[in-house]
Amino acid sequence: MITSNKNFAIETKNLNLWYGTFQALFDVNLQIKEGQITSLIGPSGCGKSTLLRSINRINERLGYVRIDGDIEVFNKNVYDADVALVQLRKQVGMVFQRPNPLPGSIRENVLYGHKLHKPGKITRHQQDEIVEKALSQVLLWDKVKDHLNRPASGLSLEEQQKLCIARLLPVQPKILLMDEPCSALDPAGTAAVEELIWELRGEYTILIVTHNMAQARRASEECIFMLMGEVVEHSLTSELFVTPQSTKTADYIEGRYG
């Protein structure tokens, strides 16, 4: 790339979004830097999930969603006619609140995405490599390497969530969107998954929605605060929590919105 500055992985320009007649996002202008972890905080219902889900265009399925403005991923408007949804979702992986491993073994889960995007035979050995690499990246390999053929649903929630992240990696996405990935986990699981997310920094651009302010503080480099469908503040995490620019942000991080 040309400039030495960080590039933007995701950029939204005057993004407005309606569910039917209800407007959920108002003039959202965001620039998410490549290779960083950016966290998205705000009270429940403020549009965090909505924003996340419009980036990989999964919201469209609903039929009654209308969007106005631009969403660019690596400087390409994802709503351009020549953007293939399948390719977009390959580049932009998503992790959900509740771990959703697919029915099947741990191994099958990791290989699923790879099979989707690279049809054709690969040797057992190549498969093993993919599985080991992905599971190692999510710090799960040592734990499951001896029972890769067990059903994924038998794992603990924390392990399932890690597997759901691992499942995305073989197709080499550039961006990982995570919607409250730790909210179904206990504190130890949360810490473990946070650690893993921190490890992935640099290699992937990560946009993570969280309810947990301590988590945003610990595990992100930049932080965005949203309120009622609008972005109130976007700054370095270290600044946002210490010297918030807006009184609304201050109120929120001091727990005045719950």
Add this chain to the structure above:
Amino acid sequence: MNSEMFIESDLNRTNKRTQALYRTLFIIMTLLLILPVVIILGTLVYKGGGIISIDFLFTDPINGMTEGGIFPALVGTLWLVSVALLISVPLGVAAAIYLSEYAADNWFTRIINLAIINLAGVPSIVHALFGVGAFVIFFGFGTSILAASLTLAIMTLPVVIVSTRESLQSVPYAFREACWNMGATRWQTIRRVVLPNAVSGILTGIILEVSRTAGETAPIMFTGAAFFLPYLPQGVFDQTMALSLHLFVVATQVPNVPDALPYGVALVLIGLVLLMNSISIAFRMHLRGKKKW
């Protein structure tokens, strides 16, 4: 005060009695429900069991259907059921996949749903007359296995569609979401995740259909089943005997039939249905055992 905290109160006792009463009531209702099944099966075995033999199953009826076996009817029923399945299963499953996985919730889909519900409510004699008009006469299939099976297929289609759709819907939405978010197309999602996990439920629907198809009389009576035809059908354009119609005939239409004969025919018909049901239930349990969530 503290020591009495856990002692049963009068109200507790009344509630307990009421609860016991209702429980008994429900058990009695359930027993009443299986009573007819027991009586029917018992009567059939008692009165018709004696006539069942290898010969009875594998020889033709003779002497004006008062003696001999039921072989052509047995084979005919298998024909009718298989051809009906060949038609209704692909059609019904495809329609269910469309309705469950592709169709948006709009007026068009709602009309289709309404049509399916109404189709399920059409009496079988109406289906029979429709079959005569459409398949026997209009399409010119004549009275044949094809016409009869098509009629049966249409009649049982709603069952297949509704039950298939329900089993597709029972596959958690999170699985689909996971696939889409990895860039799977709808078809890839259906093919690799939804269908494999819905198969056991889909089979149940098909079994239901088999049972119904094998027992129906009205829809095949005018479209393809013959009173008496002491040879086997050679293809789908032939007429055929069928167990259900044969039962009707020997029970009501033919004089001097020995008492045991109709009961024997009924027993074979029920046996056939039960056999198919248990095979598929076994298969379903086998599949469910392999299910990984």
